Amino acid sequence: MNVDMKPDLHIDTHYYKVTELRSLTENTFVLSLPKSRFKFEAGQHISLSIMGDYQSREYSIYSAEEGESLEILVKEVEGGYFSPKLKHLRTGDLVEVHGSFGKFGLDEKKRDTHQHIFIASGTGIAPFHSMVKTNPGLNYHLIHGVRYLNEAYEIGEYERSRVTVCTSRDEKGDFYGRLTDYLKKTDFVKNTCFYLCGNSDMIFDAMEILKSKGFDRDSVTVEVYF
Numbered sequence: 092m093n094v095d096m097k098p099d100l101h102i103d104t105h106y107y108k109v110t111e112l113r114s115l116t117e118n119t120f121v122l123s124l125p126k127s128r129f130k131f132e133a134g135q136h137i138s139l140s141i142m143g144d145y146q147s148r149e150y151s152i153y154s155a156e157e158g159e160s161l162e163i164l165v166k167e168v169e170g171g172y173f174s175p176k177l178k179h180l181r182t183g184d185l186v187e188v189h190g191s192f193g194k195f196g197l198d199e200k201k202r203d204t205h206q207h208i209f210i211a212s213g214t215g216i217a218p219f220h221s222m223v224k225t226n227p228g229l230n231y232h233l234i235h236g237v238r239y240l241n242e243a244y245e246i247g248e249y250e251r252s253r254v255t256v257c258t259s260r261d262e263k264g265d266f267y268g269r270l271t272d273y274l275k276k277t278d279f280v281k282n283t284c285f286y287l288c289g290n291s292d293m294i295f296d297a298m299e300i301l302k303s304k305g306f307d308r309d310s311v312t313v314e315v316y317f
């Protein structure tokens with residue numbers, strides 16, 4: 092639940108026609124909308140609905156602040172209500188975008204003084220893609236936990252030496268095992284900011300590991316998807 096979505100707040104609503112659905116794997120895709128005058132800060136998310144459907148869901152913005160399109164990265168959840176409908180959208184279909192929302196994003200005060208460690212499970216990589224594309228020259232390292240290497244979505248978009256892909260079901264990644272096992276084995280310099288995004292189990296486990304390594308809550312920012 093997003094605390095910023097209080098009913099008494101003014102919420103910007105935009106109607107867009109889908110411009111592209113770019114398929115990344117059998118069940119993951121990038122949905123593109125025209126950016127138009129839509130404003131956001133890298134790391135924020137939108138609330139999306141499909142015209143004629145009463146439900147909405149939240150999605151991190153995948154594209155850069157100054158990008159030409161407004162993009163989201165979506166995984167179709169088997170048996171889910173909304174994500175399978177998104178997958179079946181076609182170019183020209185109308186969607187409703189509310190937002191932008193949230194405070195997940197780079198700690199601007201530490202932007203140039205600290206190392207930024209991005210820790211993502213699955214589509215939790217989306218806000219980090221936006222941050223990396225928005226901030227050329229950023230001192231970051233992305234740790235991405237997936238099951239198979241083909242779920243390291245658009246890995247070519249990042250400087251390869253700045254990414255560690257942890258694959259839990261095949262040995263093709265940089266680290267064979269769970270992201271949390273990689274964290275346990277890894278040392279981080281003192282001046283590090285951590286950003287965690289994805290499912291709650293990963294986030295809670297990762298926070299415990301970071302705490303045991305001496306990083307307090309102030310150095311960790313989180314975005315929980317489910």
Ligand SMILES: Cc1cc2nc3c(=O)[nH]c(=O)nc-3n(C[C@H](O)[C@H](O)[C@H](O)COP(=O)(O)OP(=O)(O)OC[C@H]3O[C@@H](n4cnc5c(N)ncnc54)[C@H](O)[C@@H]3O)c2cc1C
Pocket residue numbers: 092136148149150151152163164165166167168170171172173174175213214215217314315316317
């Ligand atoms: C702030 C925020 C940002 C988000 N950003 C993204 C994003 O960038 N990309 C994205 O794909 N999703 C994102 N989500 C999740 C998204 O809002 C939906 O929950 C997701 O698309 C499933 O919706 P659904 O209607 O298909 O499933 P539902 O019918 O609502 O739920 C079905 C089940 O799927 C679980 N579930 C939700 N997401 C996932 C997932 N990714 N993998 C496995 N199980 C899941 C739910 O816990 C639930 O048990 C975000 C959520 C939040 C709160």
